[in-house]
Amino acid sequence: MVRKITMAELARRAGVDVSTVSRALNGSPLVKKPTKKLIMELAKETGYVVNATARDLRKQTNQMLGIVIPLSSESDQSISDPFFLEMVGAVSHAASEQGYDLIISTPKDNNQIAERNLLLTGRAEGLIVIGQAGRTNRLNEAGLADKNIIVWGGETGDHDYTLVGSDNFNGGRLATEHLLSLGRKRILFVGETTLPEVALRFEGFRAAHNDRNCTTDDALILPVNFGGQTAYDSLRKFVASNKEFDAIFAASDVLAIACIQALQSLGKSVPKDISVVGYDNVGLARLTTPALTTVDQNIERGGKIMVDLLIKKIRGDSIQSQVVETSLIVRRSSIPE
Amino acid sequence: MVRKITMAELARRAGVDVSTVSRALNGSPLVKKPTKKLIMELAKETGYVVNATARDLRKQTNQMLGIVIPLSSESDQSISDPFFLEMVGAVSHAASEQGYDLIISTPKDNNQIAERNLLLTGRAEGLIVIGQAGRTNRLNEAGLADKNIIVWGGETGDHDYTLVGSDNFNGGRLATEHLLSLGRKRILFVGETTLPEVALRFEGFRAAHNDRNCTTDDALILPVNFGGQTAYDSLRKFVASNKEFDAIFAASDVLAIACIQALQSLGKSVPKDISVVGYDNVGLARLTTPALTTVDQNIERGGKIMVDLLIKKIRGDSIQSQVVETSLIVRRSSIPE
DNA sequence: TTTGCTGTTGCAATCGTTTGTATTTTATTT
DNA sequence: AAATAAAATACAAACGATTGCAACAGCAAA
Numbered sequence: 079m080v081r082k083i084t085m086a087e088l089a090r091r092a093g094v095d096v097s098t099v100s101r102a103l104n105g106s107p108l109v110k111k112p113t114k115k116l117i118m119e120l121a122k123e124t125g126y127v128v129n130a131t132a133r134d135l136r137k138q139t140n141q142m143l144g145i146v147i148p149l150s151s152e153s154d155q156s157i158s159d160p161f162f163l164e165m166v167g168a169v170s171h172a173a174s175e176q177g178y179d180l181i182i183s184t185p186k187d188n189n190q191i192a193e194r195n196l197l198l199t200g201r202a203e204g205l206i207v208i209g210q211a212g213r214t215n216r217l218n219e220a221g222l223a224d225k226n227i228i229v230w231g232g233e234t235g236d237h238d239y240t241l242v243g244s245d246n247f248n249g250g251r252l253a254t255e256h257l258l259s260l261g262r263k264r265i266l267f268v269g270e271t272t273l274p275e276v277a278l279r280f281e282g283f284r285a286a287h288n289d290r291n292c293t294t295d296d297a298l299i300l301p302v303n304f305g306g307q308t309a310y311d312s313l314r315k316f317v318a319s320n321k322e323f324d325a326i327f328a329a330s331d332v333l334a335i336a337c338i339q340a341l342q343s344l345g346k347s348v349p350k351d352i353s354v355v356g357y358d359n360v361g362l363a364r365l366t367t368p369a370l371t372t373v374d375q376n377i378e379r380g381g382k383i384m385v386d387l388l389i390k391k392i393r394g395d396s397i398q399s400q401v402v403e404t405s406l407i408v409r410r411s412s413i414p415e
Numbered sequence: 416m417v418r419k420i421t422m423a424e425l426a427r428r429a430g431v432d433v434s435t436v437s438r439a440l441n442g443s444p445l446v447k448k449p450t451k452k453l454i455m456e457l458a459k460e461t462g463y464v465v466n467a468t469a470r471d472l473r474k475q476t477n478q479m480l481g482i483v484i485p486l487s488s489e490s491d492q493s494i495s496d497p498f499f500l501e502m503v504g505a506v507s508h509a510a511s512e513q514g515y516d517l518i519i520s521t522p523k524d525n526n527q528i529a530e531r532n533l534l535l536t537g538r539a540e541g542l543i544v545i546g547q548a549g550r551t552n553r554l555n556e557a558g559l560a561d562k563n564i565i566v567w568g569g570e571t572g573d574h575d576y577t578l579v580g581s582d583n584f585n586g587g588r589l590a591t592e593h594l595l596s597l598g599r600k601r602i603l604f605v606g607e608t609t610l611p612e613v614a615l616r617f618e619g620f621r622a623a624h625n626d627r628n629c630t631t632d633d634a635l636i637l638p639v640n641f642g643g644q645t646a647y648d649s650l651r652k653f654v655a656s657n658k659e660f661d662a663i664f665a666a667s668d669v670l671a672i673a674c675i676q677a678l679q680s681l682g683k684s685v686p687k688d689i690s691v692v693g694y695d696n697v698g699l700a701r702l703t704t705p706a707l708t709t710v711d712q713n714i715e716r717g718g719k720i721m722v723d724l725l726i727k728k729i730r731g732d733s734i735q736s737q738v739v740e741t742s743l744i745v746r747r748s749s750i751p752e
Numbered sequence: 753t754t755t756g757c758t759g760t761t762g763c764a765a766t767c768g769t770t771t772g773t774a775t776t777t778t779a780t781t782t
Numbered sequence: 783a784a785a786t787a788a789a790a791t792a793c794a795a796a797c798g799a800t801t802g803c804a805a806c807a808g809c810a811a812a
Contacts, residue, residue, distance in 0.1 A: 130536035132798035163500030199467035335702045365672045367704040469768030
């Protein structure tokens with residue numbers, strides 16, 4: 079490997095001090111025009127590029143954000159869940175628009191390490207954490223809550239960190255209302271209600287029933303984590319148990335799609351026999367057959383909000399938790415004709 | 416913000432020199448047990464964490480890889496294409512297994528800048544570039560080809576960089592053979608044959624025809640870029656033109672799914688009327704209705720190969736371009752009963 | 753010619769580590 | 783107890799930039 083050229087080398091060649099080179103390269107008005115030009119040319123000629131590490135050390139800053147996706151084994155959700163990936167894409171977009179680069183970290187259950195590493199070592203100036211992954215107090219305990227961190231997730235009431243998330247309660251309510259208004263009576267809730275976000279969606283589910291003086295049946299809860307395969311198997315088993323239901327509200331699109339698959343595999347028609355509504359509105363929801371009715375988490379917007387908030391925080395402004403509006407996207411999977 | 420504690424501060428409190436602190440924290444055998452213990456405790460107590468930037472500068476290394484996804488406007492492919500996102504996930508996984516963090520960069524058409532920034536400034540020790548995005552010689556021109564770079568893409572013959580990619584020719588051949596063996600006669604090729612990867616798949620497509628002494632019909636090419644919506648519209652228009660065909664081989668899963676949608680919207684049945692085969696085997700291919708027959712790019716494996724190669728290169732070993740085997744995943748979308 | 757500007761440049765400290773070498777302390781041997 | 787070896791620690795120089803301040807040039811005014 080060719081030894082990389084440094085500023086000192088450039089200075090030597092130009093016959094000036096490194097400070098002059100530095101100023102020239104940074105467009106300082108302190109440098110005379112011809113000198114500046116000479117240095118610029120020399121830099122281009124030699125292919126000089128500033129050493130980011132050195133600059134960062136001196137300036138005590140680096141335009142870096144971190145995103146960590148803690149995949150707890152309990153949620154069984156994987157990095158390949160389109161929701162995560164789309165969120166990474168959205169955050170990446172937003173960050174690059176603000177001139178920040180993004181470090182992505184996907185630890186596997188070894189709790190705080192990733193957050194600590196990225197943030198405290200100063201590799202990133204701020205951190206975005208996607209999902210509480212069932213360990214709500216992890217950040218509190220790590221003493222990281224007051225740092226430059228934004229968490230995407232569901233409101234739990236007992237956190238110290240800044241939280242951004244969709245309006246899970248309202249989302250659940252909208253979806254359920256939709257199904258009830260379609261004349262569906264017995265709606266199966268598919269999702270792990272111990273996870274904060276899912277719990278809120280479930281509350282919205284109940285609220286919608288109450289609004290219409292409908293009752294919910296505790297037998298109509300299928301507690302599955304975020305893994306698609308588990309949902310598929312569980313639902314088939316559930317159907318075999320002959321409990322009656324005419325609609326499904328699933329806590330994620332992946333879950334919903336798995337449910338549709340399971341139903342179709344048993345000869346049931348969606349949406350004729352059973353209406354299905356999902357949650358997230360990932361890109362592929364539009365592409366399933368039938369296209370999936372779902373609650374839009376507005377991933378692109380959520381990512382942007384998180385990045386903007388985080389950068390504000392980094393700059394020293396005070397910021398507040400924020401809720402991203404959700405809306406129902408009605409497609410074919412719920413409409414029985 | 417609380418001033419961050421430094422090694423010097425720690426040394427002061429422990430009453431030793433910073434060099435001793437450094438060695439203690441790094442587990443050097445040069446420091447006495449009790450001293451080490453004292454320093455460790457002090458570090459834990461004060462929440463000290465090493466400053467990564469300083470360490471990187473001194474050690475002339477940082478455990479960082481970069482991944483850049485150049486989204487040329489011509490390909491109309493976006494970061495939200497599940498293939499890209501899954502690749503990011505796979506690379507992230509592989510990198511973290513090797514103790515590397517990953518910087519993700521998604522420039523929008525401003526060519527070399529991202530590569531230069533990441534690699535030459537030393538922010539990343541190596542770079543993975545996903546897709547040549549139609550600008551095959553970009554890297555060659557940027558004089559980056561001999562650097563620590565791995566490109567994911569299709570073999571073009573005239574590149575200087577290390578290339579990893581699926582066996583596009585064989586993939587195209589496999590898919591086509593499958594359709595022909597099913598008795599399909601007029602297969603529509605959907606994809607932009609000017610892109611290197613697609614061109615190779617198309618060659619495989621022709622080769623399979625030749626193998627069976629079938630002819631290909633140039634009218635049966637639908638040149639669409641990677642955008643799903645365009646494919647949907649184009650195919651509907653194509654069908655309206657009444658050219659006869661009984662199968663589709665699409666250059667990506669997103670394209671294939673869009674085609675299925677378009678066909679269904681026109682009342683055609685997949686796979687009864689028309690067999691469809693995709694390319695990529697993204698996660699959602701299994702979840703469509705009917706499930707998608709597709710060529711497996713083996714994304715997880717490809718990502719791992721790239722990371723492993725790249726790290727070898729960084730270590731100074733010499734490496735070579737590599738082809739990832741492809742295989743056909745047969746699902747329902749192609750089998751007419 | 754001297755004084756005083758203004759505009760350029762150089763000097764040197766600094767950011768927070770790591771690491772080769774010198775120096776001190778402790779243990780071992782005679 | 784003195785000499786010597788071994789173990790533990792301190793010193794100081796890097797790494798490659800940025801930046802406050804001092805120094806020096808050239809030029810105009812006195």
